[in-house]
Amino acid sequence: MWRSLLLRGTTCLVQVATPRLLHQRPSPPLCARLLTRRPLHRPPCGLEPRGEGYFLAHGGTRAFKKDAKSSVEAPVSPTTITDIKQYLRTKEIPFHDGYSCLHTPSIFVEPSARRDSFSLFVDKTTGQFLCKDTLVEGSWEDLQDCLEVMQKEEQDFLSPRVLLGYPESVEEQEDREWELREVQRIWSSSVPFSDLPEDEAQLIKTMFQITKISNATLKRFGVRLFKPTKSLVFPWFGGPDSSLKGVKLLSAQSTGTDKVIYNEATVPKCNSYYNLFGLPLVGRMDAEVVLTGHELDTLAVSQAAGLPSVALPRGFSCLPPILLPYLEQFKRVTLWLGDDIRSWEASKIYSRKLGLRRCSLVRPGESRPRPVEALDRGKNFGHIIKSSIPAAHKSIVSFKQLREDVYGELVNTEQVAGVKWGRFQELNRILKGHRKGELTVFTGPTGSGKTTFISEVALDLCMQGVNTLWGSFEINNVRLAKIMLTQFAMQRLEENLEQYDFWADKFEELALYFMTFHGQQNIKTVLDTMQHAVYLYDINHVIIDNLQFMMGQENLSVDKFAVQDHIIGAFRKFATNSSCHVTLVIHPRKEEDDRELQTASIFGSAKASQEADNVLILQEKKLVTCPGRRSLQVTKNRFDGDVGIFPLDFHKSSLTFAAPIKGRHKLRKLAGNVDKILLNLFLIPPPNKKNNCDI
Ligand SMILES: Nc1ncnc2c1ncn2[C@@H]1O[C@H](COP(=O)(O)OP(=O)(O)OP(=O)(O)O)[C@@H](O)[C@H]1O
Incomplete structure (x- = not known):
C-alpha cells in the first residue's frame, strides 16, 4: 500500500x-x-x-x-x-x-x-x-x-x-503582507455610509445609480466609501474568525447617458479574491439563496425580496469550485446573474455545477432586468424570483416552453451572435461573433503565422471576458505567453523593459490558462484536462495548436485521415457538451506554393469538414511589395452562412495583425470563386506605387 x-x-x-x-x-x-x-x-x-x-x-x-x-x-x-x-x-x-x-x-x-x-x-x-x-x-x-x-x-x-x-519566497511573503496592509489601510480610511452627512450619501448614491438602496441595507452589508477615489468599498469577511480578508473597490463613471460604467479593483488581486459577498449575513438554517453577479445586485435582492443573497466575486464570468461548499446548505438557489445573454448562458452552466434540481434561473428580459435596476424601476422581486425557471430541463419540450427562448433570441440578435472582436472588425462582419459550443478549424501554410494570428484572435476575446485555455503543443508556454504579452502591450517589450511590470500586471488579470503539455499527446488525456479546466475555471474557449500533436499516439495503421476525423469528432462533441468554443489549428493536407488553400486542403473526408462550425484559412501570398501580408479567408460559417476574405498586415514589432490602413478593398462576401477574388484583391500591386503595402 x-x-x-x-x-x-x-x-x-x-x-x-x-x-x-x-x-x-x-x-x-x-x-x-x-x-x-x-x-x-x-x-x-x-x-x-x-x-x-x-x-x-x-x-x-x-x-x-x-x-x-x-x-x-x-x-x-x-x-x-x-x-x-x-x-x-x-x-x-x-x-x-x-x-x-x-x-x-x-x-x-x-x-x-x-x-x-x-x-x-x-x-x-x-x-x-x-x-x-x-x-x-x-x-x-x-x-x-x-x-x-x-x-x-x-x-x-x-x-x-x-x-x-x-x-x-521572501518576495511572496512581502507581497502578501503588503496586500494585508493595503486591505487594512483602505478599510480603516473608508467611511461607513451611516457616518456620511445625508446630502453626501445621497450624492454618492446618485452617482452609482443606487438611490433606492437604503442606508440601512448598506450598513448591514458593511459597505463603506473610500473618499480619495469616491469608491464604494465592499468588504470580504471570512474564515472561522470572520476577519477582514480583502476588499473590492467600485467606482462609477458617468457616460453622459442614463447608464454608468462601473470599474472595480480588488485587494487581493482578482484571481485570488474569493469573496461570496453577503455570506456573513446568511443564517445557518437558511435554505434559500439568490445568487447574483454583482455586489449591488445582492444589496437590491436582500432589501427588496428579504431573501439571503450572495454575489459571485468576479461577476458571472466564473464560479470557482472552491466556493461550492459555501452554497451546499441551500435547498433552493435562484441564479439572477445579470440582464444579457452571456449572464443567462452562464447561469445555465453554473446550475450544472450547483446541482440542477435545486436551481432555478431568472431569464433576462425587459420585465426582468438585473436586480439593482429592477429595484430602481420598482419591479416586484417576489414575482420575478417565483417565476424563475427550473434548471433541470425535460428531455421533451413543447414550443410553449421554448417560446420565451425563441423570443429572447429574436430580440437580442447581436448578443446571440456572440462576443465581438475588438481588433478584427472583419471577423465580426463575416462570423458575427464568437459563440459558445462551436468548433472552429483554422489552417494555413507552414510558418505562415498561424500561431501568431490565432494567439491575437484569442487574446482579443480573452480581454473581453472569454475565459481561455491554451493547448500549445508545439511552442512552449513561456514563448507563447511572450507572444501574447507583446500583442497585449502592442509593442516590443524588449526595448521597454521598464514597462514590463505594468503590462504583466494587467495581463495577469486575464482569465487565461495554459495546458502544460508539450509534444505528442494522447487525445483522451487532453480532453480530460479540458473537461477539468472547464469545471474549475469556467473556460469558454480552448485553442489546440495543433491537432497533429494528437495524431502520433493513435493507431496509424488505420488511415491517417480517418484518425484525424475521429479526433475532430471528439473535439466537436466536447465543444457541444461543454458549451465551450474549441479552435483547432490543423496543418494543411497538401500545400502547393502557388495555390491558395481550400477547405479540401485540410480534411481527410467530407464528414470531417461537416463537424466544424467555422473554417478559417490564413492565406499566404509572398509578395515582394508586402512580404508580411496575409489574408484571412472564412470558408465555412454555420451560424449564418456568410463567408469572405480580408487582408491583414503584420506588424512585426507588436506581432499583431491589422487591416491595411488605407486599403481600397472592401470586404466581399464570396459566392463562388475565391481564387479569382484573391487575385483581384491582393495579388496585383497598386499602379505606380512601389513598395506600398496598401491596395
Ligand atoms: N505575416 C507575417 N509575416 C512575417 N512573419 C510572420 C508573419 N506572421 C508571423 N510571422 C513570424 O513567423 C514566425 C512563425 O510564425 P508562427 O509560429 O505563428 O507560424 P505557424 O504558421 O504557426 O508555424 P507552423 O506551421 O510551424 O505551426 C514567427 O517568428 C512570427 O513572428
Whole structure:
C-alpha cells in the first residue's frame, strides 16, 4: 500500500515539517510522502492559472504559490464520484451526499470540538476537499493520504497543519503582507455610509445609480466609501474568525447617458479574491439563496425580496469550485446573474455545477432586468424570483416552453451572435461573433503565422471576458505567453523593459490558462484536462495548436485521415457538451506554393469538414511589395452562412495583425470563386506605387 501511495506522483516542494509529524513519524515512507508532498494547491489536472495560486484558501491561509504559471497537466488519476464514495466507505467515514459535494466529519477538528459534524466537503467532480472549520484544503490524493496516516497512527483527527503548501519566497511573503496592509489601510480610511452627512450619501448614491438602496441595507452589508477615489468599498469577511480578508473597490463613471460604467479593483488581486459577498449575513438554517453577479445586485435582492443573497466575486464570468461548499446548505438557489445573454448562458452552466434540481434561473428580459435596476424601476422581486425557471430541463419540450427562448433570441440578435472582436472588425462582419459550443478549424501554410494570428484572435476575446485555455503543443508556454504579452502591450517589450511590470500586471488579470503539455499527446488525456479546466475555471474557449500533436499516439495503421476525423469528432462533441468554443489549428493536407488553400486542403473526408462550425484559412501570398501580408479567408460559417476574405498586415514589432490602413478593398462576401477574388484583391500591386503595402 505504501508503495502505491508513493507512486501516486509527488514532487518534493515543501521544506518545512510540522512539529507534530516530525515527532510522530508513522513510518519512513509515508512520513516522507506527507512532509515532501505534492504542493497542496496544485490541481490534480495540472491546470495553472495565469496569476496567483488557484486555491488560495478562503480566509487566506498561507498556502498559495504566487507565480504559479498558467499551465495544466494531465490528471494524476481521474477520480469519479463512485471511487470517492467507495473509498470513504472502506475507511468507514460517514458522508452525506450533497449537491456538489460529499459532506463528512472533519478529520482536522478534534471530535469534541466539532461544531458541525459534517464540515469537510469533498467536491464530487474533482475530489478536491475543504474543511470549513479550519480552512484546510487540498486534493483528493491529499485527503486519502491523511486518512491513511490517521488509520496507521490510530488517531481520530489530524492537526490542520499536517498539510503544507508551497513555501513562500521572501518576495511572496512581502507581497502578501503588503496586500494585508493595503486591505487594512483602505478599510480603516473608508467611511461607513451611516457616518456620511445625508446630502453626501445621497450624492454618492446618485452617482452609482443606487438611490433606492437604503442606508440601512448598506450598513448591514458593511459597505463603506473610500473618499480619495469616491469608491464604494465592499468588504470580504471570512474564515472561522470572520476577519477582514480583502476588499473590492467600485467606482462609477458617468457616460453622459442614463447608464454608468462601473470599474472595480480588488485587494487581493482578482484571481485570488474569493469573496461570496453577503455570506456573513446568511443564517445557518437558511435554505434559500439568490445568487447574483454583482455586489449591488445582492444589496437590491436582500432589501427588496428579504431573501439571503450572495454575489459571485468576479461577476458571472466564473464560479470557482472552491466556493461550492459555501452554497451546499441551500435547498433552493435562484441564479439572477445579470440582464444579457452571456449572464443567462452562464447561469445555465453554473446550475450544472450547483446541482440542477435545486436551481432555478431568472431569464433576462425587459420585465426582468438585473436586480439593482429592477429595484430602481420598482419591479416586484417576489414575482420575478417565483417565476424563475427550473434548471433541470425535460428531455421533451413543447414550443410553449421554448417560446420565451425563441423570443429572447429574436430580440437580442447581436448578443446571440456572440462576443465581438475588438481588433478584427472583419471577423465580426463575416462570423458575427464568437459563440459558445462551436468548433472552429483554422489552417494555413507552414510558418505562415498561424500561431501568431490565432494567439491575437484569442487574446482579443480573452480581454473581453472569454475565459481561455491554451493547448500549445508545439511552442512552449513561456514563448507563447511572450507572444501574447507583446500583442497585449502592442509593442516590443524588449526595448521597454521598464514597462514590463505594468503590462504583466494587467495581463495577469486575464482569465487565461495554459495546458502544460508539450509534444505528442494522447487525445483522451487532453480532453480530460479540458473537461477539468472547464469545471474549475469556467473556460469558454480552448485553442489546440495543433491537432497533429494528437495524431502520433493513435493507431496509424488505420488511415491517417480517418484518425484525424475521429479526433475532430471528439473535439466537436466536447465543444457541444461543454458549451465551450474549441479552435483547432490543423496543418494543411497538401500545400502547393502557388495555390491558395481550400477547405479540401485540410480534411481527410467530407464528414470531417461537416463537424466544424467555422473554417478559417490564413492565406499566404509572398509578395515582394508586402512580404508580411496575409489574408484571412472564412470558408465555412454555420451560424449564418456568410463567408469572405480580408487582408491583414503584420506588424512585426507588436506581432499583431491589422487591416491595411488605407486599403481600397472592401470586404466581399464570396459566392463562388475565391481564387479569382484573391487575385483581384491582393495579388496585383497598386499602379505606380512601389513598395506600398496598401491596395
Ligand atoms: N505575416 C507575417 N509575416 C512575417 N512573419 C510572420 C508573419 N506572421 C508571423 N510571422 C513570424 O513567423 C514566425 C512563425 O510564425 P508562427 O509560429 O505563428 O507560424 P505557424 O504558421 O504557426 O508555424 P507552423 O506551421 O510551424 O505551426 C514567427 O517568428 C512570427 O513572428
